Amino acid sequence: MKMTTSLNRSLWVFHFNSGSCNGCDIEIVATLTPRYDPERFGVKLVGSPRHADVLLVTGPVTNQMADRLRLVYAQMPGPKLVMVVGTCGQSGGVFSTSYNLAGPIDQIIPVDVYVPGCAPRPEAIIQGVVTAIAKLERLQGDGEA
Amino acid sequence: MIGTLTTGFGVWNPLVWLCVIAVALLFSWIIWRCGESDYDEDTEQTASYLSGNAEPAKGAVHVRAGNMYWGFTAALKSYYDKLIPLHSGIVNDYVSWFLIGVVVLFVAVILL
Numbered sequence: 160m161k162m163t164t165s166l167n168r169s170l171w172v173f174h175f176n177s178g179s180c181n182g183c184d185i186e187i188v189a190t191l192t193p194r195y196d197p198e199r200f201g202v203k204l205v206g207s208p209r210h211a212d213v214l215l216v217t218g219p220v221t222n223q224m225a226d227r228l229r230l231v232y233a234q235m236p237g238p239k240l241v242m243v244v245g246t247c248g249q250s251g252g253v254f255s256t257s258y259n260l261a262g263p264i265d266q267i268i269p270v271d272v273y274v275p276g277c278a279p280r281p282e283a284i285i286q287g288v289v290t291a292i293a294k295l296e297r298l299q300g301d302g303e304a
Numbered sequence: 305m306i307g308t309l310t311t312g313f314g315v316w317n318p319l320v321w322l323c324v325i326a327v328a329l330l331f332s333w334i335i336w337r338c339g340e341s342d343y344d345e346d347t348e349q350t351a352s353y354l355s356g357n358a359e360p361a362k363g364a365v366h367v368r369a370g371n372m373y374w375g376f377t378a379a380l381k382s383y384y385d386k387l388i389p390l391h392s393g394i395v396n397d398y399v400s401w402f403l404i405g406v407v408v409l410f411v412a413v414i415l416l
Contacts, residue, residue, distance in 0.1 A: 209349065210340070230356050231353075
């Protein structure tokens with residue numbers, strides 16, 4: 160990964176809670192604090208999927224949120240990545256046998272990066288973002304959308 | 305025609321205005337060029353973002369003028385509840401109410 164290339168297009172992230180207990184969301188907020196400060200690399204949360212490169216999803220995807228997750232994903236311009244934060248998004252976690260579950264996330268939309276944990280530490284989330292940057296650059300190099 | 309018009313209050317020259325418009329258009333084009341170019345036309349990517357909810361029909365999100373004074377009608381709800389059923393839209397009803405009112409007025413005048 161060339162640093163110069165990554166700085167050409169800093170990752171803008173849209174956060175989507177698909178039914179999380181908020182544990183992962185709190186860790187995402189902790190990641191944005193001055194202790195880690197990913198914004199110094201241009202990585203920041205944006206308020207609309209139309210501005211985002213990465214869709215950061217937490218939670219196991221409840222039935223109510225499945226269609227909304229599909230729509231938000233469809234509204235992102237390409238090339239785009241999906242990053243799952245937390246165990247619930249990967250397998251359903253403690254909610255896996257719930258009657259109200261449409262997920263996990265990769266059954267709703269394609270997932271590129273998994274960050275396991277309940278909840279994952281900010282270091283793990285940053286590692287996931289770095290992985291996402293590498294994949295996004297690969298997609299851009301291949302001309303994929 | 306394209307000369308400078310000087311009045312006691314200022315100066316007018318259409319060429320200056322054309323230059324201003326050209327510069328503004330140039331800046332607009334530069335800003336537009338800096339925008340996201342990866343959107344696919346006629347897909348959800350160009351639709352309004354409403355927190356993942358589908359965009360309702362324009363008629364479904366129409367805000368009526370009555371919304372401006374909903375507090376007024378809410379405060380006078382007991383009054384409107386009685387008044388609105390009287391608005392039947394039938395002229396005979398309105399004439400009847402008028403006649404009843406006139407009769408009541410006459411009776412009141414005669415008795416007083």
